[in-house]
Amino acid sequence: MVFYALRSYAVGMTTQDIVVDRPWEAVAELVADKQAEALRAYITELPEGEAARMIAHLDDEQRQAVVELLGPEQSAWLLGSLPDAQTAEVVDDLEPETAAEILERFTSDDQADLLNAIDDDAAEAILEHMTPEAARGLRELAAYPADTAGGLMITEAVTFPDTYTVGDVVRTLRQNTTQYADMQVQYVFVTDTAKRLVGVLRMRDLLFQHDDRQIASIMIGSPLTVRDDESLDDLDALFDERAFLGVPVVDAENRLLGIVLRSAVEEAMADRANSDHLKTQGIVGGEELRSMPVRVRATRRLSWLSVNIVLNIMAATVIALYQDTLEQVIALAVFLPIISDMSGCSGNQAVAVTMRELTLNLIKPVDALWVWMKEASVGIINGLVLGSLIAVVSYFWKGNAWLGGVVGLALACNTVIAVSIGGVVPLLLKRMKMDPALAAGPILTTVTDMCGFFLTLSLASAALDKLT
Amino acid sequence: MVFYALRSYAVGMTTQDIVVDRPWEAVAELVADKQAEALRAYITELPEGEAARMIAHLDDEQRQAVVELLGPEQSAWLLGSLPDAQTAEVVDDLEPETAAEILERFTSDDQADLLNAIDDDAAEAILEHMTPEAARGLRELAAYPADTAGGLMITEAVTFPDTYTVGDVVRTLRQNTTQYADMQVQYVFVTDTAKRLVGVLRMRDLLFQHDDRQIASIMIGSPLTVRDDESLDDLDALFDERAFLGVPVVDAENRLLGIVLRSAVEEAMADRANSDHLKTQGIVGGEELRSMPVRVRATRRLSWLSVNIVLNIMAATVIALYQDTLEQVIALAVFLPIISDMSGCSGNQAVAVTMRELTLNLIKPVDALWVWMKEASVGIINGLVLGSLIAVVSYFWKGNAWLGGVVGLALACNTVIAVSIGGVVPLLLKRMKMDPALAAGPILTTVTDMCGFFLTLSLASAALDKLT
Structure with missing residues (x-):
């Protein structure tokens, strides 16, 4: 979560680097003593970035007490500076009334993201403590999938009818400075009587015009818009090609629903990349914080590990089939884990590059053959180098050139x-609409393990009389 | 690279989704026929995101020909929409004069990033084709480490003396609309006669004021600034806590050097996360595109693989020490790769969470003990579940409860x-100022392999009479 509202350009900053190794201990004490003022001062003076670490080390009850002591305004500021998953963790445990008061201080997209991140029951309880109007708007917003324009947009857009003059607009803005001060006003939108979007003005265009001009005559007409179901990928490509700070989101009737900001798209892309990376490492939900309950963390990690152990056992059955060969050339048992590990390393490099190129839009599933040729050429070079290396090592160990030949080949x-x-596998998974981040690794290691064990042991069986 | 200059809110967009499976073939044809106009039209009409994929599939000569045919203006637009590494690849091969003409159209921070990303000789040649003034500014900018305020800032800041009135500022801005149109004007900076930064104004504050007011009376005085050597981490924490769109960068004498935009910090953080992910998967430089030469790709991947194979061989020597036990209980050879793989999976999950929590500032190296306790509790649960599972499988396979006990334990x-x-290891590496992304994985797998092989084989040796 970036922040909950656009604040004024504030003065000063605590430059003194308070040395705080364990800020949660000080906070826990202040909380226990219900020292609201001192707590507020302490948290404000924490060096930047320390707040998240402090919250991570507090237990649920302490977190709730912190929020209650700080009050909604400062709690919103504090929670707004935390990582999304952590904010959700804290809000999940708050009294719905307290949570609603804090939530009201976030921008609409952050509100919707947060409601989607917490328990359904908790979200419902919070909505019941908001005004019916706010709750309805938020329900609509939260219903959009997170990776669409609707899910990414903020609804805080400033609109004026196309009959206004520059003077009308500037006067209205001036009269409502406080209201607009909290909004990300970069663009002003112009609508017709049916509330359809007909044009757009940059704030600074107003600066350069005289008061009596009709805004309709200086606005950019038929502006670029996106539909509410536009995908994150398409939005990212759009912002890559065009230097907009935001794009208006409209419904089928061209009515303005909100604005997707460049920063929201960039943040969502970064979040997706992080979550993909965590998935490739076996963090199934795409996020885990150590402050989550042990039960939750263990169960989620096990859901991945249990699939892997079954696949591992399957791969190992190949070894079991060659027990006779192994019994006669026991040295092979030393090389099997090396071949399994090294093939895994090489394969993971290829997975990583494919995932990266997919993110950067450099390849699509149809490019599988091109990717395969590029990988094969690197694989042949690296295979020859690594194979020779292991062959030499094995020859020096056992003095048998045939053994070196078998494991090297x-x-x-x-x-x-x-x-x-x-x-190639991530591309195939993507074409089959499966999640390559989650599935590519296990498939890779299982297949390469099986192939590696089979190659080593069948080559050894064929050359058995030279090896014994 | 986000974009090379802030463009006006442009009209219309090609919504027709041209079905182009292999756009590089069409481009190659147009290039071969030197059809500049048709090439321009074709590239402009490519669906968003397809340009990068098209460039990825062209060879060096074709890329150069595309840039020459397009001309500097449209080439700058095209290159600006590509991922950074790809832009650098293309620019590296251009004639310095052509490259300089294109570079001039980028913002100062993008120019500096690009010069740092390409060959030193190529960068020097490009600088020689720029005006001495521009080259000097760029050299200074490129000298800043990329992850400091100096390396992230843009130098395009609009400043006014503190003696100006609102009317003076607005008039100046109006007279120079075209010049300022390409700049990211959100803030206006106010300096004293010695060019020291004394205040800041948001553009829209000008809207709400009368012409004859002194800007010194409405500006925010003593604004928050950062020094040019402020680190990326500190900037990220700053923007997390405060809702600024940008922060002015000053030197030791408080003279304005430039502005760090929130978006630049977010982009740099995302880039670093991506590069860290790639490093954990064994992509040493933090980036690899398949359009890079095979030699480069193979060498870089091998630099990681060769370290790993040595570590793997070291770990496997543990197995070699227990050859007698293995010879008598050959079934153990089936379980060794499983234990190695599964421990690697469990360990990688822990590495991923630590890396994530480090990125989110939730932990610091001093929290190693806390992290260890959190991990151990999950490890005990998961170890019991996985151990029981493998024990049961082994019992059903061989009918020997002792074998199950040994591998399970x-x-x-x-x-x-x-x-x-x-x-814990990523935290220790960080404390030792080493790169946890690159080193944590190999250390993890080596140590866990050694421990796993040792545990299995020494337990088996101890229970040898029950296993045979």
């Missing part, structure tokens, strides 16, 4: 297989 | 070890 071939699978 | 213990190492 197996690793070389399996490196090519691993980068091919690693490069 | 080994996996259970090693899971706790793996999450402990995974959770």
